[in-house]
Amino acid sequence: EAQVTQNPRYLITVTGKKLTVTCSQNMNHEYMSWYRQDPGLGLRQIYYSMNVEVTDKGDVPEGYKVSRKEKRNFPLILESPSPNQTSLYFCASSLSQAGGGTEAFFGQGTRLTVV
Amino acid sequence: AQKITQTQPGMFVQEKEAVTLDCTYDTSDQSYGLFWYKQPSSGEMIFLIYQGSYDEQNATEGRYSLNFQKARKSANLVISASQLGDSAMYFCAMRGGTSGTYKYIFGTGTRLKVLA
Numbered sequence: 001e002a003q004v005t006q007n008p009r010y011l012i013t014v015t016g017k018k019l020t021v022t023c024s025q026n027m028n029h030e031y032m033s034w035y036r037q038d039p040g041l042g043l044r045q046i047y048y049s050m051n052v053e054v055t056d057k058g059d060v061p062e063g064y065k066v067s068r069k070e071k072r073n074f075p076l077i078l079e080s081p082s083p084n085q086t087s088l089y090f091c092a093s094s095l096s097q098a099g100g101g102t103e104a105f106f107g108q109g110t111r112l113t114v115v
Numbered sequence: 116a117q118k119i120t121q122t123q124p125g126m127f128v129q130e131k132e133a134v135t136l137d138c139t140y141d142t143s144d145q146s147y148g149l150f151w152y153k154q155p156s157s158g159e160m161i162f163l164i165y166q167g168s169y170d171e172q173n174a175t176e177g178r179y180s181l182n183f184q185k186a187r188k189s190a191n192l193v194i195s196a197s198q199l200g201d202s203a204m205y206f207c208a209m210r211g212g213t214s215g216t217y218k219y220i221f222g223t224g225t226r227l228k229v230l231a
Binding site: 035042043045048050058090092094096097102103105106109111 | 119121124148150152158159160162165206208210217218219221222223224
């Protein structure tokens with residue numbers, strides 16, 4: 001089954017404690033990205049990757065890191081989480097091109113609370 | 116700059132009636148794609164329908180159709196014969212190609228409530 005797997009689904013952590021949210025896809029997609037969803041703001045892109053070892057900042061990259069060492073995996077790292085990073089996070093993958101058939105496949109989401 | 120605007124934060128529709136969710140976009144790309152996603156209360160993001168900028172016909176997928184008016188830069192989602200299960204948040208998104216990043220831009224969403 002084609003899917004994007006994110007873990008964990010729920011996470012409560014304390015300010016400053018480093019954490020990693022994993023993301024893996026089994027569709028051989030080149031393009032992967034991370035979004036955060038906040039009420040009234042929709043989905044905002046944090047980072048994206050167009051292929052292995054190629055990553056770039058999205059619209060809200062501050063406080064986040066990513067890496068793309070393998071095509072299937074794209075972890076999101078919060079080195080020192082702060083309460084303003086409390087949000088719903090989505091990982092997504094897709095083909096790296098425009099046109100039909102390039103819809104994003106989303107993970108199930110990670111609800112992060114930083115206290 | 117690329118932008119997606121959804122001006123309806125929330126909408127109600129009676130079961131079995133049709134409803135239109137508005138979406139306007141702004142882009143300097145000549146080639147782009149427009150997408151609609153559904154997010155039920157369980158939180159997952161479900162792809163509904165796609166329209167390419169060069170497609171001359173409006174896209175349709177079952178009860179979903181996309182009313183694409185290129186000159187007006189609008190890509191409204193029409194849901195026919197609404198069902199209770201259509202109650203969800205709906206996001207319009209755009210993906211451009213000429214900038215080379217194939218970045219998705221999402222709107223702020225419209226929360227639809229279907230009334231029995």
